[in-house]
Amino acid sequence: MRRGGVARLGMFGAGALALAAPAQADTLQEALTEAYLKNPTLLAARANQRANDENVQIQEAPGIPSVNATGTYIEFIKKSPNSFTSPDRTLQVGPELTVPVYAGGAIRNAVKAAEERVAAGQNDLRATESAIFSQVVAAYMDVLRAEALVSLSGNQVEFLTVNLEATSDRFEIGDLTRTDVAQSQSRLAVARGELRNAQANLITARETYIQLVGDEPDDLQPPPPLPNLPADVGTAVDVALANNPDLLAAKERADAAGFDTEVAGAGRLPRVSLFAGATYTDYFNTLAGGAAGITQEETTANAGVNLSIPIFQGGLPAARQRQAQARETAALEQVIAAERETIAQVRAAWSSWQASLAVIESSQVAVEAAALSLEGVRAENSIGSRQILDVLNAEQELLSAQAQLVTARRNAYVAGFSLLAAMGRAEARDLGFLGEGVLYDPAVNYERVKGRVWDWDRDPEPVAGATSTAGIAAPDASVSTEDETATVSGY
Numbered sequence: 001m002r003r004g005g006v007a008r009l010g011m012f013g014a015g016a017l018a019l020a021a022p023a024q025a026d027t028l029q030e031a032l033t034e035a036y037l038k039n040p041t042l043l044a045a046r047a048n049q050r051a052n053d054e055n056v057q058i059q060e061a062p063g064i065p066s067v068n069a070t071g072t073y074i075e076f077i078k079k080s081p082n083s084f085t086s087p088d089r090t091l092q093v094g095p096e097l098t099v100p101v102y103a104g105g106a107i108r109n110a111v112k113a114a115e116e117r118v119a120a121g122q123n124d125l126r127a128t129e130s131a132i133f134s135q136v137v138a139a140y141m142d143v144l145r146a147e148a149l150v151s152l153s154g155n156q157v158e159f160l161t162v163n164l165e166a167t168s169d170r171f172e173i174g175d176l177t178r179t180d181v182a183q184s185q186s187r188l189a190v191a192r193g194e195l196r197n198a199q200a201n202l203i204t205a206r207e208t209y210i211q212l213v214g215d216e217p218d219d220l221q222p223p224p225p226l227p228n229l230p231a232d233v234g235t236a237v238d239v240a241l242a243n244n245p246d247l248l249a250a251k252e253r254a255d256a257a258g259f260d261t262e263v264a265g266a267g268r269l270p271r272v273s274l275f276a277g278a279t280y281t282d283y284f285n286t287l288a289g290g291a292a293g294i295t296q297e298e299t300t301a302n303a304g305v306n307l308s309i310p311i312f313q314g315g316l317p318a319a320r321q322r323q324a325q326a327r328e329t330a331a332l333e334q335v336i337a338a339e340r341e342t343i344a345q346v347r348a349a350w351s352s353w354q355a356s357l358a359v360i361e362s363s364q365v366a367v368e369a370a371a372l373s374l375e376g377v378r379a380e381n382s383i384g385s386r387q388i389l390d391v392l393n394a395e396q397e398l399l400s401a402q403a404q405l406v407t408a409r410r411n412a413y414v415a416g417f418s419l420l421a422a423m424g425r426a427e428a429r430d431l432g433f434l435g436e437g438v439l440y441d442p443a444v445n446y447e448r449v450k451g452r453v454w455d456w457d458r459d460p461e462p463v464a465g466a467t468s469t470a471g472i473a474a475p476d477a478s479v480s481t482e483d484e485t486a487t488v489s490g491y
Contacts, residue, residue: 035136069093071093090284104266104271109262126245127245145406147220157191163392237347239425270309282296283296345418356409356412363408366401374397374398
């Protein structure tokens with residue numbers, strides 16, 4: 001694996017391939033595209049963020065002037081005998097305007113807290129996208145590894161079957177002993193069991209792929225080199241501390257908690273609002289018995305200032321503010337926890353990546369040496385200087401080295417992508433496999449709903465965007481001819 005060089009996973013012209021919804025995900029780019037567009041976990045996270053966007057308007061609403069209209073119809077069934085002018089019935093209709101002027105800063109700080117939580121939610125969405133991509137990459141590489149291991153195990157079974165037949169033939173002519181035949185039978189039985197396990201693992205890997213991508217894996221191609229991998233662990237940590245979405249979200253939630261503290265303290269302060277209203281009253285000609293000279297309809301209007309000054313509330317504002325301060329402290333501690341976790345993730349992913357690269361190098365040497373050794377042992381066996389057991393052992397050593405190389409390549413790629421994810425560089429915008437018109441930008445919805453004050457405004461009816469996998473046939477453990485011949489040549 002190269003440590004840099006390629007700046008992108010691959011560009012799809014204007015996102016056309018992503019929009020075309022390919023029937024099969026043959027490349028890693030296509031698998032990531034399918035997950036980006038159709039994974040239910042990611043789509044649900046986007047919907048939840050859109051719900052989070054509305055909290056800003058919800059907090060702003062109490063500070064916006066409001067208009068209410070009331071209508072009251074009263075039928076006086078039994079009137080006071082001391083009332084000589086009371087009507088038999090009345091109808092009152094009137095609008096009322098209320099204009100908030102001052103709320104102790106509660107509304108202003110609540111809006112700021114909501115805005116911080118929107119920003120935190122956007123970073124949470126980044127983290128979800130990165131996590132889904134990491135799972136897809138792991139599933140993709142797991143399928144490739146499982147296919148390679150099935151091919152290796154299948155080749156081993158074929159070799160041991162031929163070897164058993166040859167051993168049995170040589171035993172029949174007295175060239176080998178019953179022990180040689182038994183050893184060949186034992187190795188073949190073990191190899192068949194390992195093949196069944198490898199096939200079961202391949203089916204599991206394909207099922208996981210279907211769950212994440214929403215489509216069955218078909219002839220998966222080798223993945224492209226990973227982009228923008230760091231040169232050293234220190235650089236990786238620095239980038240992560242500046243870009244890791246979980247850490248950024250924790251910081252924004254801590255800022256929001258600070259505004260919550262101010263909101264709680266505002267309960268001690270006065271509240272001022274303006275009001276104005278008008279009332280139309282109709283007595284239906286029943287006021288004072290409908291006497292002449294008495295107006296049976298009237299319109300009144302009023303306006304004023306409402307001032308509310310808290311004097312004693314049983315310690316409620318203080319308790320709320322202390323509670324908010326405690327939560328703010330917890331949020332600040334969570335920032336440190338997120339920072340520690342980010343550093344640990346980066347360093348662990350770096351270590352795993354470097355270890356896997358080293359294992360790849362040693363495994364390549366081991367494969368070459370084991371192949372040469374097997375060739376020599378077979379030649380020596382043909383002239384009688386080596387036993388069948390020596391051939392079986394040499395074949396097993398080659399198989400083990402090949403399997404280790406296949407696994408190391410998978411681990412190195414997954415660890416490298418996990419490192420990018422911990423650094424905050426494993427999202428669609430970083431990998432560059434989607435056109436700008438296809439990328440989902442949560443800020444677009446935030447700007448769309450910001451400041452929408454019409455009470456009857458609403459969005460279209462909700463529909464699910466993810467695709468069902470119920471119609472996809474259960475995967476089997478078959479591998480293509482290419483997989484059978486390219487076992488350890490690389491993904």
